Amino acid sequence: MATILIADDEKVLAQSLGMLFRDEGHQVGVALSGRDALRLAAENPPDVMLLDLRLPDMSGLEVLSEVRRTQPEAMVIMMTAHGDTATVVDAVKRGAFHYLNKPFELQEILLLVGKALEQQKLREEVTFLRERRHPAEGLEEMVGNCPAMQEVFRKVRLVAAAGDSAVLITGESGTGKELVAGALHRLSERSAHPFVELNCAAIPENLLESELFGFEKGAFTDAQQRKKGLFELAGQGTLFLDEIGEMPPHLQAKLLRFLEKRSFRRLGGTTDIQVGARIVAATNRDLRELVRQGRFREDLFYRLNVIPVHLPPLRERGSDTLALAGHFLAHFSRRLGRPVKRLAPAAEKAFLAYRWPGNIRELKNIVERLVILCPSEVIPVEQLPAEIRAGEGGPPMAGAFHIDEHLLGVERQLVLAALEEALGKKGLAAERLGISRHAFKRKLQKLGLGGEDEDEP
Structure with a gap:
């Protein structure tokens, strides 16, 4: 659904256009003067504005200039029964998307508004990608001198160069997991590509799938045109899935298939789309416990936990x-x-x-x-x-x-x-710490982490 503002002093035409676009499922505002148009635009910024060249209180070009100043994202289509080349050139210079000569066919204006909305979405996607191409926060924004954080910094530098291996960042809420994800991207060879992030707990379950995978036109009732999902927008960059423990089970299965095949299909699509994005996930939940409870897939946990990074609480x-x-x-x-x-x-x-x-x-x-x-x-x-x-x-x-x-x-x-x-293997964990298995066993006992059980074969 888009917001469309119609500004025309021909009351019958304005109301007819309003009914047309409401029937198409859009939110519509109607203004019969320039001042009303500017007021409505300020109260509810339009995605598309249909603006008559001649209004009773001011020129449509004046309204256009003000709208472009205050609502630069709005797509303005000029309408005129007195069009000439000079006026059209002036309107385009002031930022009009297109113009229509009256009288026009309703199908013509529907098509033109559709094109305006499509171009606006493309602009949004470009802005989206530019903002995420170079996340601002890297290791230089992460302060920490304690041994645990120095180990985190060391691991981030190593992992950043580790190809497309999945990374699972764990830690309590507020420990800086998003900063670590951004640093992993910025320090990697993927830094020239998008950094795309999604909080799995912040989006309703019924919208999460289309947000991740995108959809084809007609895939469901409101799918008026094709939309790329975050997997596709990430491209060869990094897709950061925060609060991964909140992902519903059916999407866990789809994410697992993507990690295995590096391809997916948009909702309603029939073509596999290959993507080389690296998956970095984060959670403040105990995923092992969720696995034991049957709320998180064990196979997905091991796919995500290829390289674990744990952030200590403050x-x-x-x-x-x-x-x-x-x-x-x-x-x-x-x-x-x-x-x-x-x-x-x-x-x-x-x-x-x-x-x-x-x-x-x-x-x-x-x-x-x-x-x-x-x-x-x-x-x-x-x-x-x-x-x-x-x-x-x-x-x-x-x-x-x-x-x-x-x-x-x-x-x-x-x-x-x-x-x-070491995936729980105590002998391998001891090797990673550079101590003997017997010394590691004593440490486990001292720290209250077990160690009384018999040795691994």
Whole structure:
């Protein structure tokens, strides 16, 4: 459905055109004067505007110029019974898509509006691809000095060059999974191609399939023309599927087939389309548990988990909390044109003691609020939100004041990452860590991760 605005002082014609396009399923506005047209365009920006050259209060060319200034994406079709070459040239120079001489056939205007909508969609696709060709965030935007994050950075650099192998990024909400996906793309040979992203939890289930695979004209009731899906738009680039654990079962099967064959069909299509895009998936859910519950396909899990990358929660990253706070303080201070703010010692202590259940996303939002609301360059502890002053969110963060607890947390993350990479094989995990199987077994016992079971054959 498109939004169409008709501006013509011939009331019968304007109303007839309105009925025609409403019958086609579009949302229609009708204006009998230039000022009404501009008002309606401001209230509900049109996709296509049918604009008469002569209106009672102002010239159609004046209306055209104003619409092009305020609604540059609108496709304007001029209508006139007094057309001449000079007027047509002037209208095109001012940004008109096309023009029609009155009288005209209804089929003619339907065809012209259809072409305008098709061109508008092509423009949107080009904009979509340009915006995703070079994601802004890369490793330079990822702050972290703790061992677990240094391991993440090392792995990202290696994985970026690893061809088309699928990557599964895991971690709690707000830990920076989208940043890692963008860095993987930007550091790879695919960086000259699109970076296309989709949050599987943000789109209704009945629309997700057409969003991913696209559709042919007539594939269903509202399929008025062919639409490319995200697989096709990604081309030779990267397709980032966030919240993959929320993907419905029937689409999990289709995604698995794509990963196996590197081809798909649009909805209603009969031709296989080959695509070389790399799939990077992310989730804050425990996919192994979802597999055990029968809610996520085991074969798809192993297809996606070729290269696992786990992001630790902020509460396990020790002094990285203050490094990130300083990074965001500088960022928002510069953006708002203010002197760079810093935390007072007591505020730093409160930041370290807080558990940050929302991770980096929560920290970033709070820092932005502090930069806006705190009048002084040094932010005192009194300016912090009550939950941070009170140290809410659980016991003090590991690593804030107890170095032994922090080291245990880091060691636990490295051991779990090695086990995940080795698909649970303890001997292989020990090799990856550079220690003996016996030493690895002792570590598992110390960390409460098992180790009492008999050795693998």
